[in-house]
Amino acid sequence: MKPINIGLMGVGTVGGGVATVLKRNAEEISRRAGRDIRLTIASRRNVEQARELVGADVTVVADAFAVVNHPDVDIVVELIGGDTVAKELVLQAIANGKHVVTANKKLLAVHGNEIFARAQEKGVMVAFEAAVAGGIPIIKALREGLSANRIEWLAGIINGTSNFILSEMREKGADFADVLKEAQALGYAEADPTFDVEGHDAGHKLTIMAAIAFGIPMHFDQCYLEGISQLAGKDIQYAEELGYRVKLLGLTRRTEQGVELRVHPTLIPEQQLIANVNGVMNAVLVRGDAIGQALFNGPGAGALPTASAVVADIVDVARLLTSDPEHRVPHLAFQPDQLKDLPILPMGDVVSSYYLRIQAIDRAGVMADITRLLAENGISIEALIQKGSAADGSAEIVILTHRVLEKAANAAIAAIEALDSVAGKVVRLRMEELNG
Amino acid sequence: MKPINIGLMGVGTVGGGVATVLKRNAEEISRRAGRDIRLTIASRRNVEQARELVGADVTVVADAFAVVNHPDVDIVVELIGGDTVAKELVLQAIANGKHVVTANKKLLAVHGNEIFARAQEKGVMVAFEAAVAGGIPIIKALREGLSANRIEWLAGIINGTSNFILSEMREKGADFADVLKEAQALGYAEADPTFDVEGHDAGHKLTIMAAIAFGIPMHFDQCYLEGISQLAGKDIQYAEELGYRVKLLGLTRRTEQGVELRVHPTLIPEQQLIANVNGVMNAVLVRGDAIGQALFNGPGAGALPTASAVVADIVDVARLLTSDPEHRVPHLAFQPDQLKDLPILPMGDVVSSYYLRIQAIDRAGVMADITRLLAENGISIEALIQKGSAADGSAEIVILTHRVLEKAANAAIAAIEALDSVAGKVVRLRMEELNG
Structure with a gap:
């Protein structure tokens, strides 16, 4: 089968890792993919340093646009990062009908809706396993x-x-x-x-x-x-x-x-x-x-683990290069016309349990005040410990709550902070049992 | 897009789970797969019990061959288990040009080479995510x-x-x-x-x-x-x-x-x-x-987790139903003509470290004998503890070894068991650091 030509933009740690993996495991990868996958061209401003990382058989250029516009490149790998020039390059690659593999989480989280829409229009794939949790698939x-x-x-x-x-x-x-x-x-x-x-x-x-x-x-x-x-x-x-x-x-x-x-x-x-x-x-x-x-x-990071994800994406894309879009997994898991927006909840409407640490004056009534304020806001206590008294007569009270709306927790915390017997801000951390 | 018809053979716990998942998550699954996936026909000797599990809108038959031979069925799901009738059914499904999804580890581990070869010849897919580790992909x-x-x-x-x-x-x-x-x-x-x-x-x-x-x-x-x-x-x-x-x-x-x-x-x-x-x-x-x-x-098991894997396979197969084989992931990860046999090592040639528990008579010289026999077989000791003496004058000696060929460990164990001061068999467990 026809070999697949890869154009790599951004030859740093991860880019060097991609070159290493493609070379070192070339035989194993082509036995899996059913075709050879060749790193053909790579770009980095510092051409000399890039050459050291990708080896002598790869054309190295300073201008990343030479990669996205190269007629022989089937798949563009974007490892530049950020969402300025990287965005321009990815959109240009898509406009040129090239498939894209990227590790760029910021680009996708911020501009993903636009990028995936363009990719859909042009019938190209944008793969991004390496953007989340490094090598973990x-x-x-x-x-x-x-x-x-x-x-x-x-x-x-x-x-x-x-x-x-x-x-x-x-x-x-x-x-x-x-x-x-x-x-x-x-x-x-x-x-x-x-x-x-x-x-x-x-x-x-x-x-x-x-x-x-x-x-x-x-x-x-x-x-x-x-x-x-x-x-x-x-x-x-x-x-x-x-x-x-x-x-x-x-x-x-x-x-x-x-x-x-x-x-x-x-x-x-x-x-x-x-x-x-x-x-x-x-x-x-x-x-x-x-x-x-x-x-x-x-x-979740590192040259070779991230390269593991980039190259797995390359193999996936290589397999489906000439396929009907209906044979492909949709970019965002759901068919593009089947995305349904849901409201993102403001934090006040989130339900969580909480860890609270309160700096209180160690005197009668303070505990009663605090527990009353929690109760008034509908918050039940799962555990309460007092961490001993300091020389200045202050004590630390640590409370674990049951699950409650964050706005109720906020209200209780504000009321506790307003107590005369409480010093400074209440330390608040969220707590999740993760067993639901 | 044309809906996909599923024929299910074997309606027990997992089969019921597959019917449940396909029904409960029908909307979510078709939003992902881009087509509806319908359980059309199911087989089980006890037709009444099957009907209760799959619901009234599915045709239920007693004879599984009616499923593999049904002209409308696109994908056959085999959940019968074992490698007698299940093998016959899977091979018949393949011969009929139907794709197969199976959870049957025994069938594949014992007859997989034959089954995948036949599937390859007929250009059909055999998917088996559910055969290993239940729901884990x-x-x-x-x-x-x-x-x-x-x-x-x-x-x-x-x-x-x-x-x-x-x-x-x-x-x-x-x-x-x-x-x-x-x-x-x-x-x-x-x-x-x-x-x-x-x-x-x-x-x-x-x-x-x-x-x-x-x-x-x-x-x-x-x-x-x-x-x-x-x-x-x-x-x-x-x-x-x-x-x-x-x-x-x-x-x-x-x-x-x-x-x-x-x-x-x-x-x-x-x-x-x-x-x-x-x-x-x-x-x-x-x-x-x-x-x-x-x-x-x-x-790793259970009705719904296993169904999770079965239905994921159905979605994968449904996507590639009409595709060129070159667009598919090969059954065994590597292209069929790229499988290369490697010798499976006999256990004597395996390298491992060991946990040994020796029942010894608690007297001078026994420890020297044991450690000498280990040394003679090239085995170094990582840890050695004596678990106290029993009333009968016997003591338990527990030894952790470094890595060594199993045949060397066997020779040392045989020599230790032959000592007069050692009673009964040596308990031997293998040990793996899993950090390599």
């Missing part, structure tokens, strides 16, 4: 492996940097700032870590998974993002004493009222397998009405 | 999601009955026979549990995964099977004291010499996520050269 699992299910919710540890930091904070009892420095030294965190630790990256990935799981368009602009930079080491420790681990979770759930779409630090029971996914590993727990729960775990 | 992951990888090994907890029994033995410190009774009462084990607890079922599933992972034919007849019925509660307990859990593992590994294909109780470090997969859950840990390790976890 979670897009394929959601889109094809679980296609019999009405997916109810999914929860993912989908940012390796944050998971590394949280794992270290727990293990060493260290604070965020110290562990961040360690992560930066190890190359697990960027110099400016905002994108990872404030939940943006997880939000992009969650947005993509929600679209596929529920058959809705991308709604990144409505995704709630709360990161881990404000997390105190002591809350991780208290959570652990109560039998919970704290993870930065991306969580999306279909309810009668709409779709929850939220990223935030979350207490998870330590018996849950996903609570024990540590370090830079990723994991996604999916709940479907037929399968029940399934967990997918593996490396 | 592991066949799809191995065949498509990890297609960029040279798969090095995989290890699976792929028999829920055995995993339930082992989990209970550990948790309650109970013996095999007692827990088996409990499992039978709960419906987790058959009246005759041999198929599950002696490793046959796991061997079938492992054989199928090995074929897909390495591009080799089915070799069930060469799969080593050792079950859990001889396992003593105390070995589970000692293993735990040493930081290990005992799981019935199906393990296949590609080595320079050939392929390891083996099912046996195995010590796994408790830090491994897969060591913490308990109860009837299944899990498969895959090691590929690009992805590193990925774990897939979920329910």
Whole structure:
């Protein structure tokens, strides 16, 4: 069968990994795909560095547009990242009738609706397994492996940097700032870590998974993002004493009222397998009405794991290159005319249980005041512990609540903070049993 | 698009689940598949019971051949099990040019080479996600999601009955026979549990995964099977004291010499996520050269989880019904003319580390004798503990070894058993760190 020509835009760590995998496993891949897959042309501003990564038999150019406009290229792989020039290139590739494989979560979460519509018009495929959870084939699992299910919710540890930091904070009892420095030294965190630790990256990935799981368009602009930079080491420790681990979770759930779409630090029971996914590993727990729960775990980043997903997409696309669109899996799992928008719930309408840490003056009546305010807002208490009195007469009260509307939790917290006997802000973390 | 007609053979628990899922999620499934999928005809000897399970709008017949020969049926679902009449029916369906979806691991592990060859000749698909690990989309992951990888090994907890029994033995410190009774009462084990607890079922599933992972034919007849019925509660307990859990593992590994294909109780470090997969859950840990390790976890049996896999296969097949074979994923992941047989290693040539429990007379020199015999066979000791002396002057010695050829371990064990100071047989369990 005719070999497939790949044009690669962006030859950095992952691009080098793609070149390595295509070369190293060429025989194995062509035995599977039934055709040879050749990296033909690659682009990077620094042509010399790109050449070192892709080898002498690949044409290297500085201008990525030379890749998308190259007549021999069947599949364009976009590994540039971001949503400016990458967007222009992907749209140009589509306009040229080329299929696209991308690892660009931001591009899809923010501009996916437009990109998939254009791809649909031109009858080309845009594949993006590598955009979510690195090497873990979670897009394929959601889109094809679980296609019999009405997916109810999914929860993912989908940012390796944050998971590394949280794992270290727990293990060493260290604070965020110290562990961040360690992560930066190890190359697990960027110099400016905002994108990872404030939940943006997880939000992009969650947005993509929600679209596929529920058959809705991308709604990144409505995704709630709360990161881990404000997390105190002591809350991780208290959570652990109560039998919970704290993870930065991306969580999306279909309810009668709409779709929850939220990223935030979350207490998870330590018996849950996903609570024990540590370090830079990723994991996604999916709940479907037929399968029940399934967990997918593996490396969420890195040159070769990400290349594993990129090349799997290339093989998939290569197989269907000359096929009727009806033989293809729809981009967003559901047929394009069958996407149905659902409202994304504002956080006030989300239902969760909560971990609250309250700094109170240790005197008679304060506990009564707090529990009364919770009760007045319809919040039942699952556990309450007092963490001893400080020399200044203050005490820490930690409360785990049952499930309640977030707006009720907010109201109770505001009322508690207004008490004379309470100092400063109440620390509030969300908690999910993940057993529904 | 034209609706797809399904003919279902075998309406038991799983068949009822398939009917339920197809009906309950009809809208969601057709939004994904782009066509309606209708259960048209079903067969079971007891027509009345089948009718109750599939509903009034499905034609029910007693004779399964009426399903495979029905002119309107596009896809035949085989849920009869076993490899006698089921084989005849599947081959007849293929001869009739019908696509097949089956959950029948035994049929494929034993007769898969013949069945896939016939399917290839007739240009029809035989899909079998439900044959391995129930609802977990592991066949799809191995065949498509990890297609960029040279798969090095995989290890699976792929028999829920055995995993339930082992989990209970550990948790309650109970013996095999007692827990088996409990499992039978709960419906987790058959009246005759041999198929599950002696490793046959796991061997079938492992054989199928090995074929897909390495591009080799089915070799069930060469799969080593050792079950859990001889396992003593105390070995589970000692293993735990040493930081290990005992799981019935199906393990296949590609080595320079050939392929390891083996099912046996195995010590796994408790830090491994897969060591913490308990109860009837299944899990498969895959090691590929690009992805590193990925774990897939979920329910390995049950009506709806298995139906989840059956219906996902139906959707896949429905999409490609009218396609060129070149657009399809090959049955065994590799193109049929690209399967390359590799020798299956006899157990003597397998490399493993070992847990040994030796009943010895507690006197000077016995430890020296044992360690000398291990050394003479090239076996280094990782840990050695003596479990105290009994009233009769005997002592239990538990040894963990480093990795060594099994034939060397066998020779050492035989020599140790021949010592005057050693009573009875040495208990030998294999041990895998799963970190390679």
